[in-house]
Amino acid sequence: AAGENFNDLALEYSEDPSVKNNKGELGYFERGDMVKPFEEAAFNAKVGEVVGPIKTQYGFHLIKVEDKKKENGKLKVKASHILMKVHPAPSRVEEVENNARLFAEDAKTNGFIEQAKTMGYEVKETALFPKAGDFIPGIGNHAAIKAFVFAAELGEVSNIYHVDDGYVVVTVTKIEPKGYRPQETVKPIITNRIRSEKAKALAREHIEKFSDRVKAGEDFTKIAESDPEKKLHHDVTPFFSRASTVPGIGFSPEFNATAFTLEPGEISDLVETTRGYYYLKLLEKTPFDSSAFAAQKEAIRTRLLNEKRNKIFTSWYENLKAKADIVDNRKMFNL
Structure with a gap:
């Protein structure tokens, strides 16, 4: 709003975790210190000008250029920003999770690759990896997935697993026996x-x-x-x-x-x-956001409970199928 202090607005509206400490102020920075879209907008703006929204991998930024100066022959910009992150709607998160569960169940019947083609999902294959440790190439550290793949049979399909950027379902495509390789x-x-x-x-x-x-x-x-x-x-x-x-x-x-x-x-x-x-140069470090964790705590708890219930149900269902004596009489009804 016209006439309002930009830093007060940042403190009220910005979703940058560091805003509580700096009110959106980034200090002086030179080219190469910020991501490219942010850098270009800040260096091309005039002092006192507010530009944006500028899209980066962090979200959308409103940038106010506070000052410009040359230091040791380098142009530096002093700026503040307001960050608005892009949050998927709860309904969208739930939809993704439900689709992952449907895929996992159908893949156990129709085949992993075929079901992925049917639902338009991308299949990625990891390199061979050992049992030791929790690291899985392409996924990162995930003890639950590691435990599944080393207990599973060839071709067995897992339930869904939550990872940093969504959900994954895995299947075992190759098992290399323990021992010396040819x-x-x-x-x-x-x-x-x-x-x-x-x-x-x-x-x-x-x-x-x-x-x-x-x-x-x-x-x-x-x-x-x-x-x-x-x-x-x-x-x-x-x-x-x-x-x-x-x-x-x-x-x-x-x-x-x-x-x-x-x-x-x-x-x-x-x-x-x-x-x-x-060589690493640290640009910014955000403190642990206890308020954000508290806001997500119940959602995380619910997700973990759902995963546990799904695992128990799947185990019960598979055990029931294994013990069942099924006779196919569809021919009697012209099915």
């Missing part, structure tokens, strides 16, 4: 591993050429763009938790653990992961 299957794996180790050694050697510039606080985007071999890449991640996968990185305990030790603006030492080497 040489013909091990050889390409070892060859690829040796190649990977050599590539990682070269990658480390290359990125360390830029370590002084990184530690001096030079803009990550400019460092990547100045690489004559174009091997360096810079990106800004969305918010992630300690146990979640990171877009473009995957699940990396080393990456996540390092990120959570940093303070805003701090740059990490070189981090080694299975996918390569990274």
Whole structure:
């Protein structure tokens, strides 16, 4: 509203978890510190101007540019924002969950792949993974799914499982017996591993050429763009938790653990992961939102109860079918 203080409006309406502490103020930032759509809008706006809504992976932003200045030859913008997240309606969440349950039940009868085609669902296959630990490629840490797949028969279909971004249903497509693998299957794996180790050694050697510039606080985007071999890449991640996968990185305990030790603006030492080497600069860290957890607590409790009831019902139903003596008399009724 005209004449109202932008920061007071942010405190009242913004869904950014940090708004309670900063009233939407982001301080000064330079190019490369924010996600691209936000950055472009802020740097193209005039001082005092409010622009938006600007869509990013976090939601929609209204941005007010408070000031602009040059520091060490770099243009910096001071801005505040109001974030409005996109929330799926409860009816939509319930619809997705119900569809997942229907798929799980029908897939047990019609076949996993066929039912996925019928319902237009995407099927993704993981690489082989061991029983040890809770990590599953493409899913992340999930002890319940890991327990199911190592107790299931080939082709067996699970009930639904809740994951960070929705629901999954899994089936076992391959079981590799415990023991030593034949040489013909091990050889390409070892060859690829040796190649990977050599590539990682070269990658480390290359990125360390830029370590002084990184530690001096030079803009990550400019460092990547100045690489004559174009091997360096810079990106800004969305918010992630300690146990979640990171877009473009995957699940990396080393990456996540390092990120959570940093303070805003701090740059990490070189981090080694299975996918390569990274320098991290923490842009923002949000505190635990106890009010949001309290609001979701009952919904989480209800979902867990429903999952437990569904598991008990499915177990009872499968046991009933196994014990039943069924005679098909449909021919007598011309069915």
